[in-house]
Amino acid sequence: MLLIFVSAKLMADLAERIGQPGIVGEILAGVLIGPSVLGWLAPSELLSALSDLGAMFLLFRVGLEVKSSELLKVGGTATLVAFCGVVVPFVMGTGILLAWRAPLNESIFVGASMVATSVGITASVLPAKGLLHEISSKIILAAAVIDDVMGLLVLAVVSSVTHGTVNLLQLSLTALAATAFTVIVAKWGTHAMNHVVPHVERGWRVAESRFVMAMAMLFSLSLLAVYTGVAAIVGAFLAGLALSESTGEREKDLAQGVSELLVPFFLAGIGLHVNLSAFSHASTAILAVVILVAAVISKFIGCGLGALGMGKADALRVGIGMIPRGEVGMVVAQLGLGFGILSQSSYGVVVFMSVATTIVAPPLIKLTFGALAPAGTAAVEEEVFRLE
Amino acid sequence: MLLIFVSAKLMADLAERIGQPGIVGEILAGVLIGPSVLGWLAPSELLSALSDLGAMFLLFRVGLEVKSSELLKVGGTATLVAFCGVVVPFVMGTGILLAWRAPLNESIFVGASMVATSVGITASVLPAKGLLHEISSKIILAAAVIDDVMGLLVLAVVSSVTHGTVNLLQLSLTALAATAFTVIVAKWGTHAMNHVVPHVERGWRVAESRFVMAMAMLFSLSLLAVYTGVAAIVGAFLAGLALSESTGEREKDLAQGVSELLVPFFLAGIGLHVNLSAFSHASTAILAVVILVAAVISKFIGCGLGALGMGKADALRVGIGMIPRGEVGMVVAQLGLGFGILSQSSYGVVVFMSVATTIVAPPLIKLTFGALAPAGTAAVEEEVFRLE
Numbered sequence: 054m055l056l057i058f059v060s061a062k063l064m065a066d067l068a069e070r071i072g073q074p075g076i077v078g079e080i081l082a083g084v085l086i087g088p089s090v091l092g093w094l095a096p097s098e099l100l101s102a103l104s105d106l107g108a109m110f111l112l113f114r115v116g117l118e119v120k121s122s123e124l125l126k127v128g129g130t131a132t133l134v135a136f137c138g139v140v141v142p143f144v145m146g147t148g149i150l151l152a153w154r155a156p157l158n159e160s161i162f163v164g165a166s167m168v169a170t171s172v173g174i175t176a177s178v179l180p181a182k183g184l185l186h187e188i189s190s191k192i193i194l195a196a197a198v199i200d201d202v203m204g205l206l207v208l209a210v211v212s213s214v215t216h217g218t219v220n221l222l223q224l225s226l227t228a229l230a231a232t233a234f235t236v237i238v239a240k241w242g243t244h245a246m247n248h249v250v251p252h253v254e255r256g257w258r259v260a261e262s263r264f265v266m267a268m269a270m271l272f273s274l275s276l277l278a279v280y281t282g283v284a285a286i287v288g289a290f291l292a293g294l295a296l297s298e299s300t301g302e303r304e305k306d307l308a309q310g311v312s313e314l315l316v317p318f319f320l321a322g323i324g325l326h327v328n329l330s331a332f333s334h335a336s337t338a339i340l341a342v343v344i345l346v347a348a349v350i351s352k353f354i355g356c357g358l359g360a361l362g363m364g365k366a367d368a369l370r371v372g373i374g375m376i377p378r379g380e381v382g383m384v385v386a387q388l389g390l391g392f393g394i395l396s397q398s399s400y401g402v403v404v405f406m407s408v409a410t411t412i413v414a415p416p417l418i419k420l421t422f423g424a425l426a427p428a429g430t431a432a433v434e435e436e437v438f439r440l441e
Numbered sequence: 442m443l444l445i446f447v448s449a450k451l452m453a454d455l456a457e458r459i460g461q462p463g464i465v466g467e468i469l470a471g472v473l474i475g476p477s478v479l480g481w482l483a484p485s486e487l488l489s490a491l492s493d494l495g496a497m498f499l500l501f502r503v504g505l506e507v508k509s510s511e512l513l514k515v516g517g518t519a520t521l522v523a524f525c526g527v528v529v530p531f532v533m534g535t536g537i538l539l540a541w542r543a544p545l546n547e548s549i550f551v552g553a554s555m556v557a558t559s560v561g562i563t564a565s566v567l568p569a570k571g572l573l574h575e576i577s578s579k580i581i582l583a584a585a586v587i588d589d590v591m592g593l594l595v596l597a598v599v600s601s602v603t604h605g606t607v608n609l610l611q612l613s614l615t616a617l618a619a620t621a622f623t624v625i626v627a628k629w630g631t632h633a634m635n636h637v638v639p640h641v642e643r644g645w646r647v648a649e650s651r652f653v654m655a656m657a658m659l660f661s662l663s664l665l666a667v668y669t670g671v672a673a674i675v676g677a678f679l680a681g682l683a684l685s686e687s688t689g690e691r692e693k694d695l696a697q698g699v700s701e702l703l704v705p706f707f708l709a710g711i712g713l714h715v716n717l718s719a720f721s722h723a724s725t726a727i728l729a730v731v732i733l734v735a736a737v738i739s740k741f742i743g744c745g746l747g748a749l750g751m752g753k754a755d756a757l758r759v760g761i762g763m764i765p766r767g768e769v770g771m772v773v774a775q776l777g778l779g780f781g782i783l784s785q786s787s788y789g790v791v792v793f794m795s796v797a798t799t800i801v802a803p804p805l806i807k808l809t810f811g812a813l814a815p816a817g818t819a820a821v822e823e824e825v826f827r828l829e
Contacts, residue, residue, distance in 0.1 A: 059657050059661075062653050062657070066645055098486070099486065099487060099490050102490075257454055264698070265701070268446060268702060272446060306695065307694065307698030307701055308698055309698065310652070310695030310697065310699050311699050311702050313652055313653070313656075314699050
């Protein structure tokens with residue numbers, strides 16, 4: 054644990070010094086100490102549990118800073134962004150693999166792995182730069198949540214198609230449950246919490262009762278999210294959203310402590326999964342680069358088109374902000390590997406794409422959002438953010 | 442995770458309502474959902490990792506509130522308290538088991554399991570009541586740390602004796618390393634950190650650099666502690682101690698958040714280990730009660746005697762404060778079970794003793810320290826504590 058935490062922070066420091074976001078350093082730290090370079094550490098059950106918790110707290114914290122009413126206001130645009138951002142990468146990814154003469158099932162699976170954006174990565178860059186209140190940030194967050202629900206459906210469809218059995222009823226039920234859960238919590242969660250939290254504060258005898266309440270919400274919504282089929286981190290984000298109006302500074306600080314501790318495990322954990330030995334064949338390496346470029350361009354075009362109604366500058370930002378695939382692509386890849394549909398080399402390609410999009414995006418985000426925050430050093434921007 | 446966190450907090454709330462410390466409720470929650478009553482959860486690797494982390498953060502937080510110079514001032518008394526508190530329980534425990542006609546090796550091991558105080562339990566009661574700055578609290582903390590080093594030596598000696606091989610050189614080296622580590626960090630740690638922290642703050646580019654620094658210290662000293670043979674939580678406590686003068690309110694809040702989240706896992710985790718089915722035989726049940734009474738009385742007398750120089754009232758408090766054995770006794774018992782020296786029934790007895798002393802002590806602590814803090818509700822006391 055010490056090794057991960059310290060190396061992630063050292064690399065983050067290094068990254069900041071050369072003008073890159075710290076997050077890139079933390080992911081690269083995972084690559085560095087992981088199996089492919091130094092081989093000091095391999096992914097383990099404990100590390101992945103810590104990394105999941107880290108992602109949950111990250112999204113919870115981001116949720117706390119955003120008002121659900123503001124997200125719902127951009128709901129239409131966000132849905133369009135999410136939809137285009139799902140279709141374009143899926144078609145492009147499947148097409149490339151087919152052109153590469155991969156089997157149809159494998160091609161579809163690689164396409165599916167390029168669908169979902171890792172909201173965690175973008176979410177960890179935006180607050181650090183104090184940009185969470187920009188309209189484009191809100192679209193990105195809302196679109197990433199919708200995108201997660203759509204990605205889930207794509208994965209469900211793809212899994213059943215490649216297995217040869219399509220159960221339409223079950224697919225529609227999954228879609229309904231996931232959508233209902235997300236919409237209900239986003240729409241009425243804040244209102245409900247505004248009523249419940251004061252009661253809890255008066256009624257409970259436990260110290261730090263509001264924080265205890267917040268943690269209970271965080272865990273139960275994450276669990277509920279998993280049951281309805283959405284990712285746990287979407288549940289965590291919705292929990293934060295629901296509590297955003299009823300939570301005080303102290304609870305935010307307490308949650309911030311947990312997230313400061315655990316987020317490096319999430320970021321370095323992503324890097325840990327990279328295994329460069331998969332690229333010993335030149336053709337695999339070329340495919341990896343082609344897929345990476347396609348993943349970047351397709352999301353950028355798809356989401357950018359969806360957001361074009363907001364004006365060119367915001368469309369650019371949304372397109373860039375949706376690029377990182379992070380842990381979501383890797384989950385799909387692991388599933389495909391388990392089904393025996395993905396070969397080891399396409400698995401390596403997808404993991405590489407997931408990590409590389411994640412490393413490429415933060416500097417681009419910094420660049421495109423840069424004009425909005427000309428305040429100079431990150432420290433100053435953070436101060437501004439904290440004062441808001 | 443949700444289950445543990447929520448049930449621990451619900452039981453804590455219940456305990457506070459009937460006038461007991463919340464910590465008792467959290468441990469009982471572990472017993473309740475554990476294998477012996479509801480059987481919803483069994484100890485697992487992930488839970489024990491979270492519980493270890495919880496204990497580390499608990500002790501780290503306590504360390505942050507205490508000045509090492511003040512601990513060193515009571516060093517003499519604390520050493521005497523620790524020494525008497527080791528000898529009396531060991532002799533009494535071994536004697537009782539021998540009288541019960543247990544084999545010599547088994548008797549010695551049970552005696553050894555009664556030696557070490559769980560500073561974690563006392564440490565989690567004292568700050569909640571705002572009593573950390575009483576002289577008796579400081580003696581308890583210092584004595585519990587020394588006691589841990591002594592307990593380690595007793596365990597090392599007992600293990601070698603029961604294995605028939607005693608390596609005096611190795612034992613002395615262990616003793617030396619453990620003592621040297623503890624004394625050096627306690628004595629010069631704060632001074633060193635007062636110099637290092639300002640440099641870190643200026644030099645590092647990472648956000649929340651002081652918290653990052655604190656976490657790095659916490660993990661490295663805990664790791665170092667384990668290498669020198671002391672418990673990880675002693676290392677965590679020393680890390681807190683070393684940083685107590687150079688750490689600001691913000692870092693304390695951040696660490697507080699982690700500890701609020703993880704400490705329930707530590708407390709409920711202790712309760713999870715209880716297996717009441719071990720007591721189906723009447724003779725085992727009687728032995729368990731006898732050992733429990735002996736564990737309470739022997740620590741109370743031993744440590745009380747050691748602190749008699751401070752006056753009767755403080756001696757009483759110190760005697761009570763050293764009673765809980767918590768996780769330390771269970772570690773020894775697991776070791777004995779692994780060696781094949783402890784039978785299943787004596788293992789059950791030791792675990793019962795560890796948990797029961799831990800549940801019995803907090804109300805007694807509340808009672809004996811009560812006269813010092815007549816401020817009424819716990820909330821008010823907490824407020825006072827926070828303002829200090």
